[in-house]
Amino acid sequence: MNDSTILTLETLAANAWPAAEVVPLDGWRLRFHRGVTRRANSVWPNRHENGLALVDKLSSAEAFYRARGLPATFQICAAMEPPELDAELDRRGYAIISPTLVQTAEIAHMLSRLPPLRTFPAFDVELAEEYNDAWFAIYCAGEGITGHDAQVRREIMQRIALPRGFALLSIDGTPAAAGLGVVENGWMGLFCLVTLQAYRRRGAAQALLRALGIWAQLYAARHVYLQVMEQNIAARALYDRVGFHTAYRYHYREKHLPPG
Numbered sequence: 001m002n003d004s005t006i007l008t009l010e011t012l013a014a015n016a017w018p019a020a021e022v023v024p025l026d027g028w029r030l031r032f033h034r035g036v037t038r039r040a041n042s043v044w045p046n047r048h049e050n051g052l053a054l055v056d057k058l059s060s061a062e063a064f065y066r067a068r069g070l071p072a073t074f075q076i077c078a079a080m081e082p083p084e085l086d087a088e089l090d091r092r093g094y095a096i097i098s099p100t101l102v103q104t105a106e107i108a109h110m111l112s113r114l115p116p117l118r119t120f121p122a123f124d125v126e127l128a129e130e131y132n133d134a135w136f137a138i139y140c141a142g143e144g145i146t147g148h149d150a151q152v153r154r155e156i157m158q159r160i161a162l163p164r165g166f167a168l169l170s171i172d173g174t175p176a177a178a179g180l181g182v183v184e185n186g187w188m189g190l191f192c193l194v195t196l197q198a199y200r201r202r203g204a205a206q207a208l209l210r211a212l213g214i215w216a217q218l219y220a221a222r223h224v225y226l227q228v229m230e231q232n233i234a235a236r237a238l239y240d241r242v243g244f245h246t247a248y249r250y251h252y253r254e255k256h257l258p259p260g
Contacts, residue, residue, distance in 0.1 A: 001247045001248050003078055003079045005247075006077055006078050006079040006102075006247070006248050007046055007047075007079040008185075009102060009104075009187070009225055009247070009248075010044070010046050010075075010077060010079055010250075011046075012184050012185065012187055012189060012225070013039070013102075013189055013225070013227070014029065014031075014039075014044050015162060015184060016160065016162060016182035016184065016189040016191065017037070017039050017040060017156060017160075017191070018040075018156065018159045018160060018161070019031035019032055019033040019039075019040040019041070019156070020032070020033045020034070020040075020155065020156075020159065021033065023064065025043075025052075025057060025060055025061065025064075026048065026049045026050075026051045026052040026057055027046075027047030027048045027049040027081060028043055028044060028045045028046075028047065028048075028057065028061070029043070029044035030043055030061055030064045030065075031043070031044060032064075032065075032068055032070070033152060033155070033156060034148075034152045034155075035068075035069075035070055035152075036148070036149050036152035036153060036156075037152075037153070037156070038073055038075070038097070038098065038252050038254075039075065040156060041065075041070055041073060042073035042074060042075045042252060043061050043072075043073065043074045043075065044075060045074055045075070045076070045080050045081060045085055046077070046079045046080060046081055047081055048081030048082050054082060054084070054085070054088060058088070058092075061074075062257055065257065066257045066259070071254050071255055071256045071257060072094075072254070072255050072257055073097075073252050073253070073254045074089060074094070074252065074253045074254075075250060075252055076089070076250060076251055076252065076253055077102075077248060077249070077250035078248055086253065089253040089255075090253070092255065093255055094253035094254060094255040095253070095254055095255065096251050096252070096253060097251065097252040097253070097254045098229065098251060098252050099229070099230045099249065099250075099251045100227050100228065100229055100230065100249065100250050100251065101227070101228050101229075101230055101236070101246045101248075101249055102225060102226070102227055102246070102247050102248050102249070102250065103225065103226055103227075103228060103239055103244040103245060103246050103247060104223060104224065104225045104244065104245065104247045105223070105224050105239075105242070105243045105244045105245070106222060106223060106224075106243070107188065107213045107216060107217060107221060107222055107223060107224050108222070109243045110209065110213055110224060110242050110243045110244070111210060111213050111214070112243075113241065113242045113243050114206050114209055114210045114213075114242055115203065115206060115210075116210070117207055117210060117211070119203070120202075120203055120207055122171050122172050123169055123170070123171060123203075123204070123207050124169070124170045124173075125167055125168070125169045125170075125207055125208065125211040126167070126168045126169075126170075127165050127166065127167045127168075127211055127212070127215055128165075128166045128168070129163065129164060129165060129166070130166075131154075131157050131158050131164075131166065132166060132168075134168060134175065135166040135167075135168045135178050136150075136154060136157070137175075138168060138175050138176070138177065138178040138194065138196065139153075139178045139180075139192050139194055140153075141194075141196060142177070142178065142194025142195060142196055143192075143194055157180070160182060162182050162183060162184050163182070163183040163184075163219050164180065164181065164182045164183075165180070165181040165182075165183075165212055165215045165216070166178070166180055167179045167180070167181070167208050167211050167212050167215075169204050169207055169208055169211075171199055171202065171204070176195060176196050176198075176199035176204055177193075177194060177195040177196065177199060177204035177205065177207075177208055178192065178193075178194055178208070179191075179192060179193040179194070179205075179208040179209070179212055180192040180193075181212040181215060181216055183216050183219040183221045186220060186221055186222050186223060187221060187222075187223045187224065187225055188212065188213070188216035188219075188221040188223070188224045188225075189224075189225055189226070190209075190212065190224055190225070190226040191226070193205060193208060193209075193226075193235075205238055206238070206242070209242060224244075225247070226239065226244070227250075230249075
């Protein structure tokens, strides 16, 4: 995948998971949202306006996160600007965190490889376009999220200003799985796909993918992207079966800063 398309997907993903505070820095975005999720609390460094030297931009970014009590974190992919950024962060002692694959598929192709919903007579999928607590409860239970983390994630989801589909799947009337789709410019981003432990390996994820894919087509989306951790072998196997391919990779560079 070329850098232009990578930049497009990274822009869509940033828009789909909006931080409360986003400060521009010579093409970069310094993101902060109370320390919850790396995406919302890291530098998006995929544009460079050539107004500042890299050393000055790094100093400003580090000062931004130091002032907020967080490690300095950069989300690094092939579209990063300048291209030497990752090597410079490595030289400065930034560790690599959370290697992740970005995978894509054509929605029509994905749907052709998924079983129809009638295959699962015990399943019922409700899809709401507004945030709702019933959906959020299953998402948090599936991920083991509580307290402050849960509250901040709720804030992020309520901030999404794009068409969004909150899919909640019940099995025999009991909520069991959830997923989130966000649509922009012909793409659906797939997020927060979870199934409660007791209901796994029954096809819930496939049913959610189908429901969200059909919903996204109503908004003229033709493509879907998602992020999956490299070590999540089970999820990668599912996505491979339904037509996803790895488009590119990203990782985070993170460093705990001494007090200023």
